[in-house]
Amino acid sequence: MTAEQTIPRSAPHQQAAGAQQAADAQQAAENLRERLSEFRALLVILLLMTESASEDQILELAAASAPGLGSARIEGYGLSDGQWRATGPAAGPAAGPIGVSTSDITRQLTALGQGSGQVDLPGRRWAWAYPLCSVGGLIGHLVASSQLEPSAEQRFLLQVIAQQTGVAVSNARLHARERATAAELAATNATLAQTVTSLRRSMDIHDRLTQVAVSGEGQPGIAKALHELTGMPVAIEDRYGNLTAWAGPGRPDPYPKESFAKREHLLRRLMRARKPIQDGERLVLLASPRPELLGIVALIDPDRAADTADLVALEHGATVLSMELARLRGIADTELRLRCDLVHDLLGGTDDESALARAEALDYDLRRPHRVVVVEGKGRARAHDALLSAVRRALRTARQDGLCEIWSGNVAIVTAGQANWEQLRRAMGSDLGSQCRIGVGSLRARPSELPRSLREAGLALRLQKTLLPGTSACEYPKLGIFRMLASIPDLTDVEAFVREWLGSLIDYDTRRKAELVHTLTQYLEHGGNYDATAAELSVHKSTLKYRLQRIRDLTGLELNDPDVHFNLQLATRAWGTLQALRDES
Amino acid sequence: MTGPVSSGIDQIGLQPGSHVCAFYRGDSDRNRLLTGYLGAGLAAGDKCICIVDSADTAERLGTLPGACGEPGPFGGQLDIHLPESTYLAGGEFTAADMLTFWTEAMVKAEIEGYSFCRLVGEMTWALRDAPGVGHLIGYESELNRVTASSPVVVLCLYDLDRFGGEVVVNVVKTHPQVLIQGILVENPYYVGPDDFLPPVRA
Numbered sequence: 206m207t208a209e210q211t212i213p214r215s216a217p218h219q220q221a222a223g224a225q226q227a228a229d230a231q232q233a234a235e236n237l238r239e240r241l242s243e244f245r246a247l248l249v250i251l252l253l254m255t256e257s258a259s260e261d262q263i264l265e266l267a268a269a270s271a272p273g274l275g276s277a278r279i280e281g282y283g284l285s286d287g288q289w290r291a292t293g294p295a296a297g298p299a300a301g302p303i304g305v306s307t308s309d310i311t312r313q314l315t316a317l318g319q320g321s322g323q324v325d326l327p328g329r330r331w332a333w334a335y336p337l338c339s340v341g342g343l344i345g346h347l348v349a350s351s352q353l354e355p356s357a358e359q360r361f362l363l364q365v366i367a368q369q370t371g372v373a374v375s376n377a378r379l380h381a382r383e384r385a386t387a388a389e390l391a392a393t394n395a396t397l398a399q400t401v402t403s404l405r406r407s408m409d410i411h412d413r414l415t416q417v418a419v420s421g422e423g424q425p426g427i428a429k430a431l432h433e434l435t436g437m438p439v440a441i442e443d444r445y446g447n448l449t450a451w452a453g454p455g456r457p458d459p460y461p462k463e464s465f466a467k468r469e470h471l472l473r474r475l476m477r478a479r480k481p482i483q484d485g486e487r488l489v490l491l492a493s494p495r496p497e498l499l500g501i502v503a504l505i506d507p508d509r510a511a512d513t514a515d516l517v518a519l520e521h522g523a524t525v526l527s528m529e530l531a532r533l534r535g536i537a538d539t540e541l542r543l544r545c546d547l548v549h550d551l552l553g554g555t556d557d558e559s560a561l562a563r564a565e566a567l568d569y570d571l572r573r574p575h576r577v578v579v580v581e582g583k584g585r586a587r588a589h590d591a592l593l594s595a596v597r598r599a600l601r602t603a604r605q606d607g608l609c610e611i612w613s614g615n616v617a618i619v620t621a622g623q624a625n626w627e628q629l630r631r632a633m634g635s636d637l638g639s640q641c642r643i644g645v646g647s648l649r650a651r652p653s654e655l656p657r658s659l660r661e662a663g664l665a666l667r668l669q670k671t672l673l674p675g676t677s678a679c680e681y682p683k684l685g686i687f688r689m690l691a692s693i694p695d696l697t698d699v700e701a702f703v704r705e706w707l708g709s710l711i712d713y714d715t716r717r718k719a720e721l722v723h724t725l726t727q728y729l730e731h732g733g734n735y736d737a738t739a740a741e742l743s744v745h746k747s748t749l750k751y752r753l754q755r756i757r758d759l760t761g762l763e764l765n766d767p768d769v770h771f772n773l774q775l776a777t778r779a780w781g782t783l784q785a786l787r788d789e790s
Numbered sequence: 791m792t793g794p795v796s797s798g799i800d801q802i803g804l805q806p807g808s809h810v811c812a813f814y815r816g817d818s819d820r821n822r823l824l825t826g827y828l829g830a831g832l833a834a835g836d837k838c839i840c841i842v843d844s845a846d847t848a849e850r851l852g853t854l855p856g857a858c859g860e861p862g863p864f865g866g867q868l869d870i871h872l873p874e875s876t877y878l879a880g881g882e883f884t885a886a887d888m889l890t891f892w893t894e895a896m897v898k899a900e901i902e903g904y905s906f907c908r909l910v911g912e913m914t915w916a917l918r919d920a921p922g923v924g925h926l927i928g929y930e931s932e933l934n935r936v937t938a939s940s941p942v943v944v945l946c947l948y949d950l951d952r953f954g955g956e957v958v959v960n961v962v963k964t965h966p967q968v969l970i971q972g973i974l975v976e977n978p979y980y981v982g983p984d985d986f987l988p989p990v991r992a
Contacts, residue, residue: 243959250955
């Protein structure tokens with residue numbers, strides 16, 4: 206038996222049924238293949254959604270992919286914040302589904318809660334809302350529509366799209382929040398970094414300038430530190446505009462000096478502002494630890510490029526400069542006071558050891574023989590400070606060192622110099638614009654002997670005023686007979702001698718408040734020259750002759766007699782010496 | 791050649807006859823794909839034919855290292871075309887003309903002595919408002935027939951920033967392999983040219 210014999214031939218209707226079954230099976234296979242292919246496409250769409258960080262991009266991708274997966278289209282998304290986001294050409298938050306208002310579709314979707322369900326869209330045979338779910342809850346709904354009832358497979362695909370769209374949007378929002386947080390953190394970090402940098406620079410500025418302040422680098426150190434901190438040339442000036450320190454390139458030579466009026470105007474501006482101000486190409490700040498003590502510090506900034514840190518550096522620099530100015534002034538004041546005390550002690554009398562030690566502390570060599578010089582001013586020169594300043598200037602000009610101080614209304618100089626005292630006197634007079642007198646004591650080897658030199662200087666000054674012509678400097682060592690008379694311990698015989706020769710004239714002067722002794726003295730000192738004597742006394746020659754006649758009458762002496770002349774001259778000089786010694790006591 | 795060839799992209803191997811749709815985002819991602827894919831072909835001595843959307847891209851590809859490791863010229867190994875002379879030759883897209891172009895190119899390569907071809911097309915031209923661009927998906931489906939039994943690999947490049955979801959879905963449905971995010975997604979159920987019906991356009 207063959208196979209053909211064992212298998213009976215089918216009837217025609219059976220064959221037709223078999224062919225139909227085969228065709229159905231093939232159709233089913235093709236449908237299945239198409240569904241599987243759609244699943245693959247859906248997988249790719251889901252992959253793209255996963256990698257997308259943009260919510261709009263995800264919603265657009267989901268909406269655009271729907272037509273490729275069946276007959277349905279996605280009309281839009283009703284989001285849980287009440288927005289309706291349409292898809293396609295009319296996409297946007299304001300556009301609602303065709304034929305229905307946004308509020309109507311929102312109301313329908315709200316009624317669905319977290320579930321899916323049918324919605325009414327005019328003109329659409331089928332419309333369905335699928336929830337956009339995420340771990341965080343409901344995001345909204347995807348609304349799909351079609352003119353044909355979609356198959357179960359197509360509806361399943363739409364549900365998957367909705368589900369994955371919800372997850373992807375949730376992830377995108379989370380990612381966006383994280384990005385915003387990260388950006389915020391980055392901004393905060395940047396601000397913090399900027400603050401830290403700024404603080405660090407402030408600390409650097411503070412440390413560097415503090416180092417300058419404590420290391421005693423002075424104004425050049427301050428200028429150098431400021432230049433290093435700001436990168437700009439730095440100038441420090443005193444209140445008059447004189448450059449005291451410069452750091453950095455481009456130092457002007459000669460350094461320009463503005464007019465007094467302009468300088469005062471700038472200082473007034475700085476005092477009012479109490480902060481850095483722009484002065485031409487310079488950024489300037491005042492350093493003023495005391496009202497009378499001023500200095501300025503300037504950043505040379507032609508491009509006006511100074512930033513906040515540069516201003517901080519400038520302000521710190523001005524503070525350190527103030528400290529430096531105060532320190533310098535303090536040192537100067539102290540030194541001045543120490544000098545003043547030393548001079549007073551030397552003139553009043555002190556022991557050698559103490560005087561030498563204190564002089565050494567002031568960097569003054571007192572071990573050399575010194576003398577005292579007393580300067581007396583007349584008229585304007587009697588103002589002590591002016592006289593003292595004039596004496597110091599004159600000594601500097603004459604390159605004489607010495608210690609000067611006010612002493613009993615005059616200026617006393619303790620000096621080792623061998624100056625031309627008359628020249629020095631004239632220089633002082635010229636400086637002061639008025640006359641002054643100088644009495645010069647003799648050199649003394651030890652500081653403890655200086656009071657004697659002071660006495661000599663004072664005596665010389667008084668004798669010069671009383672007996673000597675003019676106002677020329679009077680040096681005690683060159684006083685001859687005066688010096689001898691002044692050195693006599695017991696003056697009784699001298700006084701008797703004076704009384705013997707000049708007693709009648711002294712009594713006359715006392716009674717009449719006349720100047721016969723002084724007239725006689727000048728007459729004899731000028732060698733009997735009428736003209737010179739009259740000029741010295743500032744009287745007319747006839748007056749002089751009258752006075753001389755009165756002297757002859759009162760004394761009964763002949764002035765031309767050589768013996769009388771000698772004794773009278775000795776007596777007048779002794780009288781002057783006694784007068785000077787009396788003034789001293 | 792029967793074994794897989796290196797795609798030059800993310801260590802992915804491709805079987806001869808593969809028609810791969812590659813999705814990318816932006817110019818730098820596109821350049822990465824082009825450089826890897828053509829670089830591997832040039833290094834392997836394959837005939838490389840590419841259609842790019844701009845003269846700038848074409849110029850940049852001219853600097854790729856050839857089989858000897860030196861930059862071009864490649865002595866005919868690399869042919870670079872623009873859409874105006876290929877996809878949109880004559881001002882419109884015709885799937886048949888384009889399939890003929892590829893077929894002739896492969897024959898010509900064989901005559902020139904190349905045993906393997908590497909084809910790539912940047913598909914951005916399909917976004918232009920030109921006649922016939924609606925036949926893109928049908929063309930992609932038909933291209934499977936041309937490449938299936940040939941010593942060739944084909945890469946179609948789609949910019950995700952510019953093509954929408956519907957094109958993506960249809961492209962995936964008509965391509966046996968999809969390259970996306972460094973993953974080669976196989977689609978054994980792709981719609982073949984005999985089964986493909988062009989989508990009804992609204």
